[in-house]
Amino acid sequence: MDIRNCSPAIISGLITQLQDAVYVLTDHKVIYANAKMAALLGTTVEALEGQLLLNFVDDQSLATVEDRYRRRVQGETVPNQYEIAMRTASGQKKWVVNHVDTFTDERGALVVIGSMKDITEVNSVKHDLDVFRKQHEERLFRDANFDSLTGLANRLNLINHLTMAKKHQDGLCLILIGFTGLREINDSVGYDIGDRVIVAVARRLLTIVDDAEFLARVAGVQFAVVVSSQCEERLHELIGEVSGLFKRPFVTQFGKFYLNPNLGISLHPGDAVDEITLLSHAHAALSHAKSADTINWIFYDEQLNKDLHARIQMLANLREAIQREQFELFYQPQITTGESKFVGAEALIRWKSPELGYVTPGQFLAYAESTDLIIPIGDWVITQACKQAKALLDLGYEDFSIGINLSAKQFASGDLVQTLKTTLSLLKLPARFVDIEVTESTFLDMGEEVSNQLKELSALGLSLSIDDFGTGYSSLSYLQSMTFNILKIDQSFISRLPGSESDLNLVKAIVNMSKALHLEIIAEGVETEQQLLLMKDLGCDIVQGYYISRPMPAEEFLLWLERNVQPKT
Ligand code: C2E
Ligand code: MG
Ligand code: MG
Numbered sequence: 001m002d003i004r005n006c007s008p009a010i011i012s013g014l015i016t017q018l019q020d021a022v023y024v025l026t027d028h029k030v031i032y033a034n035a036k037m038a039a040l041l042g043t044t045v046e047a048l049e050g051q052l053l054l055n056f057v058d059d060q061s062l063a064t065v066e067d068r069y070r071r072r073v074q075g076e077t078v079p080n081q082y083e084i085a086m087r088t089a090s091g092q093k094k095w096v097v098n099h100v101d102t103f104t105d106e107r108g109a110l111v112v113i114g115s116m117k118d119i120t121e122v123n124s125v126k127h128d129l130d131v132f133r134k135q136h137e138e139r140l141f142r143d144a145n146f147d148s149l150t151g152l153a154n155r156l157n158l159i160n161h162l163t164m165a166k167k168h169q170d171g172l173c174l175i176l177i178g179f180t181g182l183r184e185i186n187d188s189v190g191y192d193i194g195d196r197v198i199v200a201v202a203r204r205l206l207t208i209v210d211d212a213e214f215l216a217r218v219a220g221v222q223f224a225v226v227v228s229s230q231c232e233e234r235l236h237e238l239i240g241e242v243s244g245l246f247k248r249p250f251v252t253q254f255g256k257f258y259l260n261p262n263l264g265i266s267l268h269p270g271d272a273v274d275e276i277t278l279l280s281h282a283h284a285a286l287s288h289a290k291s292a293d294t295i296n297w298i299f300y301d302e303q304l305n306k307d308l309h310a311r312i313q314m315l316a317n318l319r320e321a322i323q324r325e326q327f328e329l330f331y332q333p334q335i336t337t338g339e340s341k342f343v344g345a346e347a348l349i350r351w352k353s354p355e356l357g358y359v360t361p362g363q364f365l366a367y368a369e370s371t372d373l374i375i376p377i378g379d380w381v382i383t384q385a386c387k388q389a390k391a392l393l394d395l396g397y398e399d400f401s402i403g404i405n406l407s408a409k410q411f412a413s414g415d416l417v418q419t420l421k422t423t424l425s426l427l428k429l430p431a432r433f434v435d436i437e438v439t440e441s442t443f444l445d446m447g448e449e450v451s452n453q454l455k456e457l458s459a460l461g462l463s464l465s466i467d468d469f470g471t472g473y474s475s476l477s478y479l480q481s482m483t484f485n486i487l488k489i490d491q492s493f494i495s496r497l498p499g500s501e502s503d504l505n506l507v508k509a510i511v512n513m514s515k516a517l518h519l520e521i522i523a524e525g526v527e528t529e530q531q532l533l534l535m536k537d538l539g540c541d542i543v544q545g546y547y548i549s550r551p552m553p554a555e556e557f558l559l560w561l562e563r564n565v566q567p568k569t
């Protein structure tokens with residue numbers, strides 16, 4: 001089959017049928033164009049004839065067209081199809097796919113045959129998609145690298161910044177700034193206000209961070225500043241400025257709130273080479289800064305990390321101990337100095353660790369008290385000790401009380417009085433069989449909150465002891481105003497007797513004062529017969545200590561009672 005067999009009329013009809021715009025050029029000029037081609041360029045077939053097609057090529061694509069034409073004429077193989085921009089007669093820009101071929105006609109002239117497909121619309125959709133994709137990518141980048149609440153760099157961004165900065169700077173200093181007080185705001189007036197306070201914190205911090213420094217929000221109300229460690233002065237200036245910034249309260253519609261900043265600082269490369277460790281060291285330092293009494297900023301040192309790990313481990317172990325009920329109460333009897341009569345016992349907690357055996361409160365209680373773990377532990381002690389008191393009562397013992405030690409946090413929980421009330425009533429245990437021991441510092445640190453609860457407990461009929469007397473503030477005025485029944489002289493005074501004259505005078509003074517205030521006295525830590533006799537001579541009513549018995553597990557305590565006390569019934 002050969003198209004040359006077709007008449008010119010047929011060929012002309014065929015070309016008219018084509019969907020594409022078709023053109024033929026010699027010497028760049030149009031010698032033929034179909035109606036579609038004319039329509040594409042916004043003109044007529046007649047007007048097109050003899051025109052340079054290049055006149056309709058948009059400036060943007062002119063170089064492309066000329067370059068391809070030149071290479072094709074030189075015999076290079078160039079792709080037949082490419083995208084170019086055209087301009088219509090009225091100046092409208094159109095994107096087309098241009099398909100070109102060249103050949104030499106029978107007279108030896110170079111002829112260009114081409115067709116064009118209008119892809120303006122396709123391109124505009126593509127363009128919209130590109131814009132959308134770009135915006136989407138930008139949004140993803142923003143979400144991944146910036147904090148949506150404050151607009152500051154986030155943790156990931158901080159890590160990336162540290163990675164870059166450590167390549168360009170000789171020494172870096174990472175300051176992690178945490179705040180106490182936000183939880184109270186969230187709890188009392190809601191997260192919305194809490195969020196606004198966080199934004200306000202970010203704004204305040206921005207005012208003290210220089211352009212060359214880096215500020216990020218790492219988590220909650222925790223921010224990080226990266227500065228050069230070369231300038232120690234700047235570092236100290238920043239520490240001072242942070243403290244100064246938060247002396248002012250945050251004013252909200254619900255009132256004024258204060259946040260207290262704490263700073264944990266770690267240095268690159270001294271403390272850590274990689275950025276994740278650097279950050280975790282700053283965290284360790286921050287935790288210590290939070291628990292420090294006198295200073296609110298701490299530089300990382302290796303010991304801190306060990307302490308922190310020990311603390312985390314201990315808290316995890318204690319949580320498990322609560323779940324598995326690994327605690328036990330030991331009982332240490334108290335007897336009168338006159339007739340060696342049993343008058344009570346103090347309940348002392350032990351943690352029966354599967355790995356460590358019996359662990360004394362000195363080794364774990366402070367950890368529990370630094371968190372809310374002391375609440376479930378304290379509740380367990382209350383129940384257990386009251387059950388023991390009830391058991392003694394059922395066995396026929398009388399005139400005794402079981403002493404329960406309470407921590408300051410238990411008073412702060414607000415449920416203490418109710419817990420004791422419920423426990424007593426469930427066990428049908430009269431309140432006088434329970435004695436509550438609080439230290440002077442618990443009582444004095446917490447002020448009215450504790451004294452009000454103690455008054456309620458006293459009104460219920462519980463006896464109240466002031467524990468470790470002499471080691472705390474020893475402010476005596478509260479003894480008069482409060483309803484304490486018993487004063488326990490701290491064992492440190494007894495342990496130096498009878499040798500130390502000053503301790504002897506002190507114990508004498510305490511005993512006399514207690515008598516004047518109608519308080520019973522218990523001397524703690526009596527280890528020898530000599531000390532017991534001395535206490536008796538001084539007029540101290542009751543003693544407790546290794547000389548009488550070490551603290552014992554419940555079963556052993558019952559055996560001790562059997563040997564030493566005759567139940568009334
Ligand atoms: P504490 O209330 O002053 O208890 C007396 C401490 O002195 C007990 O130490 C006891 O074993 C010890 N001790 C008794 N007699 C002697 C003695 O003759 N010589 C010497 N050197 N020590 C003696 P423990 O059991 O290690 O308890 C330490 C502290 O832990 C207690 O001091 C108390 O403050 C606290 N604690 C114990 N159990 C509990 C509890 O269930 N809850 C709370 N919140 N604190 C508790
Ligand atoms: Mg005690
Ligand atoms: Mg004590």
